[in-house]
Amino acid sequence: MTAFLGFELRRTARDVRFLFFLIAFPVLLYLIESGTAGRGDPHFATRFLASMGVWSVMGAGMWASGPQLCRERGSGWIRQLRVTPLSDGAWLATKLAQGCLMAVPGVVLLGVTAVLKEHVHVSAGAWAALLVLFVAGAVPFVFAGLIIGLRLDAQTGQVAQMMVLIVMAFLGGIFLPLSIMPDALRDVARALPSYRLASTGWDIVDGHALRLDNAAVLVAWTAVLAVAAVWLWRRESSTG
Amino acid sequence: MESEPAVEFRGVVKRYGDVTALDGADFTIARGQTVALLGPNGAGKTTAIDILLGLRTPGDGTVRVLGGTPRHAVADGRVGAMLQSSGLPEHAKVAEVVDLGRRLYGRRRALDDLLALTGLTAVAGQQATRLSGGQTRRVHVALALAGDPELVFLDEPTVALDVEGRRDFWAAMRKVAEAGCTVLFATHYLEEADTNADRVIVLSDGRVRADGPPSRIKAGAGVKTVRFAVAEPDPAALRALPGVTGADVRGERVSLTTADADATLPALYGSGLRIKDIEVAGGGLESALLSLTGDAAAHGEGAAR
Numbered sequence: 001m002t003a004f005l006g007f008e009l010r011r012t013a014r015d016v017r018f019l020f021f022l023i024a025f026p027v028l029l030y031l032i033e034s035g036t037a038g039r040g041d042p043h044f045a046t047r048f049l050a051s052m053g054v055w056s057v058m059g060a061g062m063w064a065s066g067p068q069l070c071r072e073r074g075s076g077w078i079r080q081l082r083v084t085p086l087s088d089g090a091w092l093a094t095k096l097a098q099g100c101l102m103a104v105p106g107v108v109l110l111g112v113t114a115v116l117k118e119h120v121h122v123s124a125g126a127w128a129a130l131l132v133l134f135v136a137g138a139v140p141f142v143f144a145g146l147i148i149g150l151r152l153d154a155q156t157g158q159v160a161q162m163m164v165l166i167v168m169a170f171l172g173g174i175f176l177p178l179s180i181m182p183d184a185l186r187d188v189a190r191a192l193p194s195y196r197l198a199s200t201g202w203d204i205v206d207g208h209a210l211r212l213d214n215a216a217v218l219v220a221w222t223a224v225l226a227v228a229a230v231w232l233w234r235r236e237s238s239t240g
Numbered sequence: 241m242e243s244e245p246a247v248e249f250r251g252v253v254k255r256y257g258d259v260t261a262l263d264g265a266d267f268t269i270a271r272g273q274t275v276a277l278l279g280p281n282g283a284g285k286t287t288a289i290d291i292l293l294g295l296r297t298p299g300d301g302t303v304r305v306l307g308g309t310p311r312h313a314v315a316d317g318r319v320g321a322m323l324q325s326s327g328l329p330e331h332a333k334v335a336e337v338v339d340l341g342r343r344l345y346g347r348r349r350a351l352d353d354l355l356a357l358t359g360l361t362a363v364a365g366q367q368a369t370r371l372s373g374g375q376t377r378r379v380h381v382a383l384a385l386a387g388d389p390e391l392v393f394l395d396e397p398t399v400a401l402d403v404e405g406r407r408d409f410w411a412a413m414r415k416v417a418e419a420g421c422t423v424l425f426a427t428h429y430l431e432e433a434d435t436n437a438d439r440v441i442v443l444s445d446g447r448v449r450a451d452g453p454p455s456r457i458k459a460g461a462g463v464k465t466v467r468f469a470v471a472e473p474d475p476a477a478l479r480a481l482p483g484v485t486g487a488d489v490r491g492e493r494v495s496l497t498t499a500d501a502d503a504t505l506p507a508l509y510g511s512g513l514r515i516k517d518i519e520v521a522g523g524g525l526e527s528a529l530l531s532l533t534g535d536a537a538a539h540g541e542g543a544a545r
Contacts, residue, residue: 003339003340003343003344004340004343004344007332007336007340010331010332010336011329011330011331011332012331014331015330015331068330071330072327072329074327075326075327075328076323076325076326076327077326077327077328077329079295079323079326080323080326080380080383082295082314083293083295083314083319083320083321083323084314084317084341084344084345084383084386084387085314085315085316085317085344085345085346085387086344087315
């Protein structure tokens with residue numbers, strides 16, 4: 001299984017689209033936004049670090065299992081893997097581990113940028129908490145990616161992943177603060193895992209206590225997506 | 241257990257909706273044999289192999305692979321397989337893909353040996369998705385052999401290969417078979433079955449139509465029809481020609497069935513008859529199937545097995 005995880009991680013590290021969308025893009029956006037919207041405000045720079053981290057995490061989670069899985073189901077590579085001793089359970093565990101680990105480079109690079117460029121000060125404990133949050137926060141998005149990967153073909157899968165990413169980012173208050181949204185949209189945002197992930201991140205960098213409602217919404221999303229993904233995956237791999 | 245057959249496939253029925261892919265197919269394969277599963281497209285070959293790999297479950301019948309369930313044999317890494325169509329992953333080098341296969345089977349073979357056996361050494365550093373069709377198949381061969389399996393299933397393994405590719409492929413497979421590996425390959429080429437198998441199982445419409453050494457199957461396939469016109473044909477004299485197994489005479493039109501057209505034709509020309517409009521038809525898998533199915537009908541179901 002570690003052989004398969006290593007293989008998958010190496011492949012992702014060579015994927016230019018991944019490197020751009022989930023590492024370069026959030027870092028660039030962070031630099032631009034903290035210079036313009038934030039105007040050097042360290043509080044904005046700190047909070048926006050957590051926001052951009054969520055973008056990176058969502059994408060990393062879905063990347064491992066989304067459109068790539070669509071393509072590999074289409075090409076027959078997944079079937080080829082299924083006639084090796086790699087068990088279905090090990091495959092799923094690898095996809096989860098892969099999604100979580102792939103969140104790390106983007107988040108770390110964002111942190112480094114925040115410290116070096118915006119002189120963001122966050123305690124060591126907060127850095128650790130942020131990293132744990134973002135690694136674990138990839139899990140529901142791995143399941144979302146699996147649903148895309150198992151249900152759609154390569155073209156629609158690509159579009160669906162981008163749609164989910166953009167909708168989650170805009171409505172989740174990642175790009176724009178919730179305070180400027182109309183009330184109705186604010187209610188939508190509060191129901192989204194992207195907002196709850198970001199909100200937990202903001203609490204960590206602000207040194208606030210973690211809120212149970214954030215955790216509850218994230219756990220609920222993870223559970224629902226996991227059940228749906230595993231159900232689809234069993235149906236897909238069932239030997240009908 | 242070594243004494244157990246490599247494959248037991250008993251009374252297997254598989255339906256997809258209204259389509260019956262396998263209709264009581266039945267065969268057993270002893271260890272060490274190289275067996276061809278021969279049949280036209282749609283005969284049920286791929287379904288049979290999918291079932292033997294545990295990718296599909298049969299609607300009825302029993303299937304055992306190396307003494308256990310197909311999924312067990314696969315999970316234990318005792319089986320290798322080359323599926324009919326399967327791509328290769330993006331952003332990976334050939335050597336990495338082969339190495340992954342090797343590691344999934346617990347590193348039973350050295351990477352360099354595996355690359356050499358499958359003729360991939362020269363392209364080991366290339367991106368797997370940039371390979372030609374033939375080279376892609378070589379990677380699939382390497383994956384099938386990566387675990388030094390006791391049994392390999394090959395579903396139409398040479399379809400994308402050129403002549404040289406086929407030769408290399410079968411040379412590699414012979415080495416594997418000589419080492420004691422049981423090989424079951426599906427093909428719709430009679431020649432391929434004849435040249436490379438110890439035994440041929442003919443599958444058609446989901447049933448086993450014939451099962452025996454290649455020579456017997458080939459004899460069935462050698463049956464040809466010779467048609468011509470001649471004034472006042474004499475059926476008895478025509479039946480006496482070498483190779484002829486039957487003569488059908490309608491006015492001036494004659495239709496001979498022959499097991500050896502190469503002997504029949506010179507004798508026909510040498511007979512002094514003024515024959516016109518001669519044509520020779522048949523041969524190949526279709527006529528083999530026709531002749532074998534006819535045989536089966538004549539001798540009842542038992543003869544087909």
